[in-house]
Amino acid sequence: MILSLAAAAAMSSGGGGGSLNSSSPLDPFDSSTSWSLGEDPSNSSAEPVVRTLTPDLQPATTAVAVQDVSPWDIALCVTGTLISCENALVIAVLFYTPTLRAPMFILIGSLAVADLLAGLGLILNFVFTYLVDSSVEFVTLLSVGLLISAFSASVLNILAITVDRYLSLYNALTYHTERTVTFTYLMVVFIWVSCLTLGLLPALGWNCLRDESTCSICRPVTKNNAVVLAVTFLLVFALMMQLYLQICKIAFRHAQQIAVQHQFVAISTTKGVSTLSAILCAFGVCWLPFAMYSIVADSSYPVIYTYATVLPATCCSVINPIIYAFRNPDIQKSLWMACCGCVPSNLSLRPRTSSDV
DSSP states (O other), rough: OHHHHHHHHHHHHGGGGOBBBBTTTTTOOOOOOOOOTTOOEEEOHHHHHHHHHHHHHHHHOOEEEEEOHHHHHHHHHHHHHHHHHHHHHHHHHHSSOTTTOOOHHHHHHHHHHHHHHHHHHHHHHHHHHHHTTTSHHHHHHHHHHHHHHHHHHHHHHHHHHHHHHHHHHHHTTTTHHHHHHHHHHHHHHHHHHHHHHHHHHHTTTTTTSSOOBBOSSSTTTTTTHHHHHHHHHHHHHHHHHHHHHHHHHHHHHHHHHHHHHHHHHHHHHHHHHHHHHHHHHHHHHHHHHHHHHHHOOOOOOOHHHHHHHHHHHHHHHHHHHHIIIITTTHHHHHHHHHHHHOTTTOOOOOOOOOOOO
């Protein structure tokens, strides 16, 4: 009975010759009538009519659009989860260990916060894409703004750690002073203010939501803004290479000045140069493809190329805790104490300076 009323209401609300009433009987041979169950049109009783019309009404009332989940988005979400877990552990260790308050650990903590926000941004981007209406401008701008701020802060914090390592060698005698701590805090504040400003630019109107033709490979960032960010990254990478080159020169000069420990220093210096090379190579391999592609490509390029360059860039935030935090003996000792309440005998007890790599 309910289905009969629904069918009749739908027929009467359609208007025109399709109305269903007592004075206008249903024409079984009318071409506008849908007989989807193969019933005999000559049978004009009420029961068959309801049965034949009901299937045609169901798709309009029960059809639900299901969006396919991209494997690339799943990979980014998993990467974001791994990034969040790693850096949350680093932040917890630094927060609950009062002795880890040197400038080096301040910068490592700032880097961990940036990478943690980057991981959360990747997770939220997945949620906003598939579980929330992504057509809402606020959702899109919030997700993109968080990712821009977090990854920009991650890159600049890596540069700040490089600067800190250079200063600890260049000004070894005056490095451990209050002035150095103040300078470190000023660097951190400058980094976060700059990156938060970059993240707010899309929300302040610097986006391509009104003109899709100006979009970059990362909507809603405009092509011009993407090029500026990519060129800035290339400059940061070039500055890091120059600083690490200077660090290597200073390290080799120190090795030559210590004649008594010449063999030991030569070995340790060679190991340090190898570590620096690995750090630069990892950073370049992760970010250079995305930066170069952002300069030459736009929104008309196949999206698979964007995913193929974005995924390695996000993996840099997976590597950062391993390179800058988990290799540090002081952080390792704190982790061992937190996990099992002891420190392995083979773990070095020598305090590590920021010049160590």
